[in-house]
Amino acid sequence: MNYTVSTRKRSDTWSYQIIVDGQYHSSKSGFKTKREAKRAGDTAALKIKTPERNKQTFKEIADLYIKDGMKAESTRRAYKQWLKNLEPIWHTEITKVTYQDVSPLIFDYYDTHKYNGTKSLVGFGKSVFRFASRKLKIDVDNPFDEITLRKQSDKTKREPRLFTFDEIIKLIDNEPNPGIKWLFVCAGLAGMRISEARATRPRAINLKSKRITIDKQRTESNKVKAVMKSEGGERSIRMHDRMIEEYLKLPIPINKDDFLLETFISSTAVKKAFEQQGYPETTLHSLRHSFATVCIQRGIDFKTLAHILGDKLETVISTYAHVNTDMQKLADDILSGKDLTNPETNNRIAQENQQ
Incomplete structure (x- = not known):
């Protein structure tokens, strides 16, 4: 059954008229608002019995x-x-x-x-x-x-696909699309969610202090959330030098309140970008996990990491505590009895890992 409900204002009240399969069926008046009339019309239309129902x-x-x-x-x-x-x-x-x-x-x-x-x-x-x-x-x-x-x-x-720091940089280097490259940078070098990366505005970046402020999220519906996803979501993060470098390559809007990425980039487009680099079924959230793992590997404590990620401490420990290949190699070196305080030993380990 195909139906349409039209509304009309008469004096100070609204009325609806129902057309079913191209023919007039019924109408009613006396509603205070247009919305009320439309809703009543839809309800009435759905109650109309037809042989084809x-x-x-x-x-x-x-x-x-x-x-x-x-x-x-x-x-x-x-x-x-x-x-x-x-x-x-x-x-x-x-x-x-x-x-x-x-x-x-x-x-x-x-x-x-x-x-x-x-x-x-x-x-x-x-x-x-x-x-x-x-x-x-x-x-x-x-x-x-x-x-x-x-x-x-x-x-x-x-489990999410984990990237080492070198793999994150390689992923960024090989991405031809500037917008997607910026999303890779935000997630892989600052641990930002995709909605946070999409909502980046020039006013959020302070090149003097080398910090980026996160206070908004841009959703798939291209709207901006006034409330962050999690408690502590509003935060300031120290920018990696590579992040600053990629930011300066982007066209900066004249209005500092405009989105840095004027064109909305969908999750599907990001997923395809991963596939083109040989990482099927991978999402941008994998880079957020990878960023957290690299931070832990480099000695950042969980409480500080929770602030950087904008998540609760318990969530960071239970969700983002992974082991990547670099961490496994370091553990193997320690368990093998190598003296990691000796610079010569460290150089030899580095050469072995490169081989």
Whole structure:
């Protein structure tokens, strides 16, 4: 069923008019605001019974569900993404979708995605069927109710791909796109989140003190969060010399409050950049993990590192405490009994590692 709800102001009140499949159906007036009239019209339209109602496909019902109510734009965008992952059942009549149809889609998705993301996909499917049953009055069972996911603790956790400091520099050197290169710099040399790197403004960088201030996050919806993701997220970080060098290569906006990266760079574009350098299934967050590991390797204590990363101490210890190849080599040297306080020994170790 295709419907439109138009609104009109008469005197001091608003009214709605419903058009179903191109034909006028009903109207009502007396609403205080346009929003109230539109919402009432949508609700009334969904209650209209048509002979084709029970023959609607899963996608038709899902589209109605996404359109229904006062959902935020970000919520509708997320729902449309979930819907894409259920494409194989799009054209199946809603009353004929079974557990056997949906379970392979969910568990295949879970093989390559995290627990929470898969749980959200299942939740979306449940909501579509509840919408069909409760609002559209379609007699249908909910196949998503039968799906049970293993808890995160029961699933093997994928460790992030860790880069050594030299590998981070090589990654930056080999990236041709200036915007993506800057994201690599921010994550690999300052431990910034991708949303923080995207939100960099010229006023946040002080070349005299060589520090960058982080106080905003730019999301996938191209909006800026007024509140940081975590407590202590607002912070000032000492810039690496290479970070300053790359910053000076970028076109600096005249207005210091403008974004340094005028063009928004998506997570997908960053992922493709990693793939082109031979690192499939790698995200920018891996560089944040790598930065934290290099800091620990070089003697920065966890409390200071927590401030640099803008995270809680407990989170840093449990999430970012990794061992990279350089740290393993150092441990091997110590356990082998080499005198690391002797400069000659250190030079010999360095030469061995290069070989």
